[in-house]
Amino acid sequence: MIAIDSASMLKLGAFLVSITLMPPLTVGIIRKVKARFQNRIGAPIIQPILDIIKLMHKSETISKHVSWIFRSASAINISVLILLSFLIPWTTFHPLNIPGDLFFIIYLLALSRFFTVLAALDAGSAFGGFGASREVTLALLVEPAVILCLVSLGSTAGTSNLTEVFAFNNLALKTHTGLWFIAGCGLFLASLVELSRMPADDPTTHLELTMVHEAMILENSATNLALVEMTHFIKIVLLLGISSQCFLHAIPYMWRASDLTRGLLSVAGVFALATTIAVIESLSVKLRWTKLPEFIAYAVAMSIFCVLIALSRNMH
Amino acid sequence: MNSIHFTVTTLYTAACLVWAFGFVITLISDVTKIQIKDKFFSFIMMAGGITAIAGAVKGFCYKELFGYQIFPNFGLAPLSCQSDTLTGPFILLMGVITTTSALACPSYTSGLATKNERNLFYKLIFLLLLGTFLSFVSANAIAFLVCFEVMSLSTAGLIASDHIRHRAQRAAFSYITASRVATALLTAAFLWMQHISGSFNFDAWHFESSRTLPAALMIFIGVAIKAGLWPTHVYLPQSYAEAPGPATALISGLVSKVSIYLMLRLIVLGDCHSPYVIYAALALGLISSVWGVLFALVERDIKRLLAYSSVENMGLIMVGIALAMLSKHYGLPGIAAIAVTGVIFHTVNHGLFKSLLMLGAASIEKATHTRELSQLGGLARRMPWTMLGFFVGGMAICAMPPTNGFASKWLIYQGYFQLSFAQVPLVDRAIAMAVIGSLAFVGALSLACYAKAIGIAFLGRARSTAAKAADEGASGKLTGLTLAQLILAVICIILGTSASVCMHGLSPVLAYLTGSYADPSSLFPIPQGQLCLVGLILASSIYILVLGPKTQSINTYITWDCGYGPLSARAEETGSSFSHPIGRIFAQILQLDMVTTIDGKDRRHFPEQIRVETKMSPYLETRAYRRTLDLISWLSLTMTRLQTGSIHVHLLYVFLTMLFLVLLGITL
Numbered sequence: 003m004i005a006i007d008s009a010s011m012l013k014l015g016a017f018l019v020s021i022t023l024m025p026p027l028t029v030g031i032i033r034k035v036k037a038r039f040q041n042r043i044g045a046p047i048i049q050p051i052l053d054i055i056k057l058m059h060k061s062e063t064i065s066k067h068v069s070w071i072f073r074s075a076s077a078i079n080i081s082v083l084i085l086l087s088f089l090i091p092w093t094t095f096h097p098l099n100i101p102g103d104l105f106f107i108i109y110l111l112a113l114s115r116f117f118t119v120l121a122a123l124d125a126g127s128a129f130g131g132f133g134a135s136r137e138v139t140l141a142l143l144v145e146p147a148v149i150l151c152l153v154s155l156g157s158t159a160g161t162s163n164l165t166e167v168f169a170f171n172n173l174a175l176k177t178h179t180g181l182w183f184i185a186g187c188g189l190f191l192a193s194l195v196e197l198s199r200m201p202a203d204d205p206t207t208h209l210e211l212t213m214v215h216e217a218m219i220l221e222n223s224a225t226n227l228a229l230v231e232m233t234h235f236i237k238i239v240l241l242l243g244i245s246s247q248c249f250l251h252a253i254p255y256m257w258r259a260s261d262l263t264r265g266l267l268s269v270a271g272v273f274a275l276a277t278t279i280a281v282i283e284s285l286s287v288k289l290r291w292t293k294l295p296e297f298i299a300y301a302v303a304m305s306i307f308c309v310l311i312a313l314s315r316n317m318h
Numbered sequence: 319m320n321s322i323h324f325t326v327t328t329l330y331t332a333a334c335l336v337w338a339f340g341f342v343i344t345l346i347s348d349v350t351k352i353q354i355k356d357k358f359f360s361f362i363m364m365a366g367g368i369t370a371i372a373g374a375v376k377g378f379c380y381k382e383l384f385g386y387q388i389f390p391n392f393g394l395a396p397l398s399c400q401s402d403t404l405t406g407p408f409i410l411l412m413g414v415i416t417t418t419s420a421l422a423c424p425s426y427t428s429g430l431a432t433k434n435e436r437n438l439f440y441k442l443i444f445l446l447l448l449g450t451f452l453s454f455v456s457a458n459a460i461a462f463l464v465c466f467e468v469m470s471l472s473t474a475g476l477i478a479s480d481h482i483r484h485r486a487q488r489a490a491f492s493y494i495t496a497s498r499v500a501t502a503l504l505t506a507a508f509l510w511m512q513h514i515s516g517s518f519n520f521d522a523w524h525f526e527s528s529r530t531l532p533a534a535l536m537i538f539i540g541v542a543i544k545a546g547l548w549p550t551h552v553y554l555p556q557s558y559a560e561a562p563g564p565a566t567a568l569i570s571g572l573v574s575k576v577s578i579y580l581m582l583r584l585i586v587l588g589d590c591h592s593p594y595v596i597y598a599a600l601a602l603g604l605i606s607s608v609w610g611v612l613f614a615l616v617e618r619d620i621k622r623l624l625a626y627s628s629v630e631n632m633g634l635i636m637v638g639i640a641l642a643m644l645s646k647h648y649g650l651p652g653i654a655a656i657a658v659t660g661v662i663f664h665t666v667n668h669g670l671f672k673s674l675l676m677l678g679a680a681s682i683e684k685a686t687h688t689r690e691l692s693q694l695g696g697l698a699r700r701m702p703w704t705m706l707g708f709f710v711g712g713m714a715i716c717a718m719p720p721t722n723g724f725a726s727k728w729l730i731y732q733g734y735f736q737l738s739f740a741q742v743p744l745v746d747r748a749i750a751m752a753v754i755g756s757l758a759f760v761g762a763l764s765l766a767c768y769a770k771a772i773g774i775a776f777l778g779r780a781r782s783t784a785a786k787a788a789d790e791g792a793s794g795k796l797t798g799l800t801l802a803q804l805i806l807a808v809i810c811i812i813l814g815t816s817a818s819v820c821m822h823g824l825s826p827v828l829a830y831l832t833g834s835y836a837d838p839s840s841l842f843p844i845p846q847g848q849l850c851l852v853g854l855i856l857a858s859s860i861y862i863l864v865l866g867p868k869t870q871s872i873n874t875y876i877t878w879d880c881g882y883g884p885l886s887a888r889a890e891e892t893g894s895s896f897s898h899p900i901g902r903i904f905a906q907i908l909q910l911d912m913v914t915t916i917d918g919k920d921r922r923h924f925p926e927q928i929r930v931e932t933k934m935s936p937y938l939e940t941r942a943y944r945r946t947l948d949l950i951s952w953l954s955l956t957m958t959r960l961q962t963g964s965i966h967v968h969l970l971y972v973f974l975t976m977l978f979l980v981l982l983g984i985t986l
Contacts (some may be wrong), residue, residue: 131891
């Protein structure tokens with residue numbers, strides 16, 4: 003699995019550092035950019051790390067109605083996301099060669115959603131229930147878009163292993179700038195919804211009846227909350243990473259670039275998309291709940307374009 | 319290898335004899351005063367089940383066929399049995415489900431008042447088992463029809479076992495109607511095939527020529543009715559909901575699989591390449607999967623929810639069968655291998671986790687005396703074992719890794735994925751993409767559906783006093799019912815984590831159905847077991863190291879109530895409100911309507927009474943079937959006018975008929 007040479011050790015090191023640091027920093031960047039848009043100086047970029055450390059030291063309060071699901075869900079979710087970080091090709095420097103099958107990835111994400119939803123229902127609060135109900139509704143609308151974007155990439159490459167699809171070596175995909183770009187757009191729009199970001203959900207409000215993710219984690223506190231937050235941070239990086247990889251693959255220069263450039267640009271890509279999110283959130287408003295299917299329709303339309311391109315290119 | 323041949327035959331015969339013995343015992347108990355204990359019957363069921371498992375495993379290991387005749391002269395054809403590699407997985411599934419339901423049966427029968435009720439239940443169960451088993455191993459059409467009928471009628475009997483209730487009567491009637499139509503179609507198709515091939519033997523039938531198309535279509539429609547595919551699924555929720563708990567596990571786990579078996583045995587093995595059958599199977603399968611899960615999601619009764627979800631899964635299996643036929647048609651052995659493995663694995667898996675969930679529902683019903691989700695809640699602490707079993711079952715049916723459901727669904731996905739870039743016409747590749755999109759949609763819907771079922775029934779606070787007082791029995795220890803669920807749950811997880819090993823066992827079936835000698839274990843490359851182990855270690859170490867130190871100092875407090883003071887359980891999310899956002903999106907299909915009435919002097923600011931009512935009328939039942947039924951009863955009423963009761967008019971009818979027949983004779 004891991005050949006012990008300096009290059010792969012370096013890769014592994016870079017990967018571990020980025021999977022630890024990038025999630026909170028990405029969120030820090032989003033918050034900082036939003037603060038600057040509002041003419042505030044804003045908290046330092048490392049503030050999410052400090053928040054998590056602070057949460058770790060607090061004492062935990064849970065509802066008396068919860069079952070074993072509630073606390074184990076957060077441990078399971080973060081482990082699923084850590085596993086996923088090794089499976090999803092969100093960077094170009096991947097240390098282990100586990101085949102990241104796209105259906106497996108989608109269903110692992112669904113597994114983490116399943117636990118999140120159940121944990122939200124566990125305390126029996128109205129907020130948790132609302133959040134859970136909305137989360138599954140959004141997931142239902144977004145899921146076909148995500149899977150079709152990835153499937154059309156995989157279908158063009160002739161494999162469902164995403165590690166091979168996103169390896170800059172698949173000649174069948176090299177000339178498909180349009181496909182990569184549209185897939186990137188589709189995945190980005192879908193991840194805005196999946197990550198409960200702005201047009202779908204407002205991550206900064208609390209106790210508002212229209213929210214999704216924040217409503218679900220209302221009962222979590224202290225370490226439990228810290229785990230949930232970290233899970234969410236990792237999810238942000240992974241989903242943004244995969245759409246930024248799509249955009250990077252659309253650039254012909256990247257196919258010639260060296261490993262180092264690719265690695266640096268893939269980190270930069272995640273931060274760039276994070277900044278885009280911050281800009282979108284500063285300039286737009288949250289959509290009404292009933293309008294959301296129309297927004298998601300854009301992502302679905304992108305995925306259908308991807309499918310059409312994939313079908314036309316493989317014409318026999 | 320005569321001795322092995324002998325062994326499989328002996329074991330299969332022994333299983334049948336054991337069940338027949340049980341049936342005879344119930345008869346003896348009926349006529350004499352002997353009171354037989356529930357445990358004895360359950361033991362007999364289990365013994366038969368375990369014998370069947372042994373036979374199937376033996377058959378797997380040695381790849382032996384057996385065939386013999388019970389009655390050499392049974393009307394048109396000998397009543398002969400035959401077992402080959404295809405029956406293996408089905409018999410194995412049957413053995414496992416029978417054994418586990420046998421554990422659960424006493425929990426139901428101990429609640430029955432009289433000896434006769436108890437005997438009737440077991441009598442029907444034994445008949446059902448015999449009928450199902452012999453349907454799987456019957457070698458020709460006549461034997462199959464006889465056994466199939468025994469199975470259908472005993473199922474109808476089980477559904478009607480609580481016949482005092484009006485709902486059970488209706489359910490039994492609709493079940494009988496559906497199975498009558500299915501049998502009629504199958505009989506017609508079988509006669510047609512006999513006419514063409516000159517034999518009633520299944521082995522002699524091939525569906526390659528176009529002359530067999532009507533027969534193939536009729537078989538497909540019969541199978542679709544029996545499996546509960548859209549639009550003939552309407553009887554399924556009624557009948558599954560009314561049958562007694564352990565019997566439902568058998569019916570949903572086994573009886574629906576007989577039709578899948580027939581489809582594989584005749585249509586797939588008979589090399590049917592007709593595009594009509596292929597695309598009909600694909601279309602009905604897809605519609606059933608979407609329709610089934612959508613209705614499951616908005617359902618309020620937990621057993622009906624599971625029944626609708628059966629419609630979904632039968633649809634998925636049919637989609638897989640369509641892929642198998644399509645890829646065989648285009649000569650793509652690789653995809654055919656994936657599809658066939660996926661279909662058989664999913665059939666077995668669905669049998670397992672659906673029985674598991676049905677037993678869970680039975681357990682809930684027994685403990686709370688209700689199946690309404692709106693009356694449940696907070697059962698996780700009252701019924702921990704049921705919760706665990708239902709949770710695993712829910713994960714498996716939503717195809718969550720690392721359960722078995724994921725492995726089989728992955729194969730169906732993978733089959734269509736490979737079809738999307740195979741050397742086939744563009745239309746089929748586009749269809750493949752569309753199927754993948756719809757499967758993703760169905761997957762997300764079923765996640766919502768089971769998150770609702772588990773979340774509303776087991777989590778949160780109790781919504782009724784019955785749920786508050788729910789008791790699994792045996793004060794926290796395992797009862798037969800909970801033990802059965804745990805066994806099935808463990809099997810689901812083992813089949814999932816060692817999916818490739820299990821698929822390796824399917825290689826003779828695969829070779830038999832597709833003629834390819836690919837090793838099915840190589841078809842599923844995801845190291846699910848290893849990843850699951852890593853994930854488990856990771857999760858438990860995080861739990862112990864990060865969450866663990868806080869466990870001692872945890873404060874428990876009320877659920878956040880915005881400072882209003884303790885909220886009652888009515889403030890919780892209910893099942894209907896959970897599924898309402900999705901219901902709104904599909905309001906046209908579900909016929910969902912919400913009426914809000916606000917009363918009071920100043921309605922806007924000081925409402926005195928707010929009443930919200932959601933109404934949902936299933937489209938097919940109200941629009942299509944209700945109108946057909948109305949038409950039939952109107953026709954019947956109109957026709958009664960012909961029967962005036964006057965002898966003269968009837969003599970006129972006789973005369974007119976004679977005249978008509980004479981004319982017919984002259985013209986022909």
